Amino acid sequence: MTLPPGLQTVTIVDTRQHPDGGPMRGRLTLRPEVDAISSAEHGLIVMGEARADWVNGACTLTVLACDADGINPTGCGPTGSPKRPTTRQDAPIRYC
Structure with a gap:
C-alpha cells in the first residue's frame, strides 16, 4: 500500500x-x-511493513x-524510533 x-x-x-563476496x-x-x-x-493512516529486495547488491x-x-x-513511535529494520539473506552468514 502506498x-x-x-x-x-x-x-x-x-x-x-x-x-560470500557476491552481490x-x-x-x-x-x-x-x-x-x-x-x-x-x-486523517488516519494505517501503517505496515515496507520491503525492498536487494537486486545485484x-x-x-x-x-x-x-x-x-x-x-x-x-x-x-513511542520511543522516537519510527521503524525497526530487519534483513533476510538468501544464504546464512558464516563466521570463522
Whole structure:
C-alpha cells in the first residue's frame, strides 16, 4: 500500500556485498513502531511493513519521514524510533 500523496518521505538506498563476496541477496524490511498515525491533511493512516529486495547488491525503499509535518504521534513511535529494520539473506552468514 502506498502512502497518500504529499506526505514527506525519505528514500533509503543501500548497496552492499553478501558475506560470500557476491552481490547482496535477500530483503530489507522496515516495521513501524505504531499501527496507525494521524495526519492533519489525510486523517488516519494505517501503517505496515515496507520491503525492498536487494537486486545485484542494491535496494531502494521509500518510507514516511519520521519528522514529517502534521503527523501524530510525532516521531512515529513511542520511543522516537519510527521503524525497526530487519534483513533476510538468501544464504546464512558464516563466521570463522
